[in-house]
Amino acid sequence: MNLFHRLGTYxxxxxxxxxxxxxxxxSPFLYEFxxxxxxEKLPYYCFRPIEEYRSxxxxxxxxxxxxxxxxxAQLLFRICSRYNFTAVTAIGTSLGLTSLxxxxxxxxxxxxxxxxxxxxxxxxxxxLKKAGYAxxxxxxxxxxxxxxxxxxxxxxxxxxxxxxxHPYSTITDYFNSCLNFIKPNSxxxxxxxxxxxxxxxxxxxxxxxxKVTATFDLYQLGIVFFNPEFAPKNYKLRY
Numbered sequence: 001m002n003l004f005h006r007l008g009t010y011x012x013x014x015x016x017x018x019x020x021x022x023x024x025x026x027s028p029f030l031y032e033f034x035x036x037x038x039x040e041k042l043p044y045y046c047f048r049p050i051e052e053y054r055s056x057x058x059x060x061x062x063x064x065x066x067x068x069x070x071x072x073a074q075l076l077f078r079i080c081s082r083y084n085f086t087a088v089t090a091i092g093t094s095l096g097l098t099s100l101x102x103x104x105x106x107x108x109x110x111x112x113x114x115x116x117x118x119x120x121x122x123x124x125x126x127x128l129k130k131a132g133y134a135x136x137x138x139x140x141x142x143x144x145x146x147x148x149x150x151x152x153x154x155x156x157x158x159x160x161x162x163x164x165x166h167p168y169s170t171i172t173d174y175f176n177s178c179l180n181f182i183k184p185n186s187x188x189x190x191x192x193x194x195x196x197x198x199x200x201x202x203x204x205x206x207x208x209x210x211k212v213t214a215t216f217d218l219y220q221l222g223i224v225f226f227n228p229e230f231a232p233k234n235y236k237l238r239y
Contacts, residue, residue: 002196009194013219017236027230030214037078046104057095057127068094072221073101080105085158091174092163096128099136112154113138144173156181160188168198175206182226190222207234
């Protein structure tokens with residue numbers, strides 16, 4: 001059962017996670033990433049209206065459990081804001097909530113929002129439009145091939161967000177598809193890598209991909225870097 005899997009992996013993570021304040025990280029860039037991005041907790045101006053959107057869609061849909069927690073979504077915002085990202089892709093939008101956080105970091109950001117089924121895409125688009133965010137279209141894909149087609153239309157991204165509410169093979173397919181559209185400074189963020197045995201298997205395997213250098217395991221999120229200047233290493237953080 002996922003409950004026992006989650007409990008076991010959480011206890012192992014809690015026992016082995018270190019570097020919560022950047023200790024032991026030799027790369028200046030990655031030390032700054034931990035100190036000023038991951039561990040930064042100050043609220044930004046746009047958080048309140050986005051969280052009001054969360055409350056609205058929870059009341060209208062009753063789908064609170066499907067929504068990305070604020071702490072994770074706000075970390076995505078801080079990453080985009082800190083590094084002045086201009087192109088981001090979300091595969092799984094939490095009914096538009098994730099897209100709002102990603103796109104709010106800068107007026108220059110182009111956000112490609114993707115849902116993995118038509119009904120979710122339609123609902124997210126409807127809710128965003130009703131809330132005044134009609135400028136954020138949500139695209140529906142049905143398989144890995146249609147994802148490739150959408151990514152070709154979008155082009156390279158600075159950040160990819162991948163929801164793991166899928167089987168192992170789907171997660172790895174999505175990750176490998178994104179690899180075709182990364183730059184050396186791109187980042188891929190994997191949501192809830194310990195949410196299921198399949199997600200954990202995928203997370204462990206992608207850390208050893210030949211293009212991957214540094215990774216950060218926050219338990220709730222997995223963060224992947226590709227910059228060849230970084231020494232290959234997985235950092236476990238208490239987040």
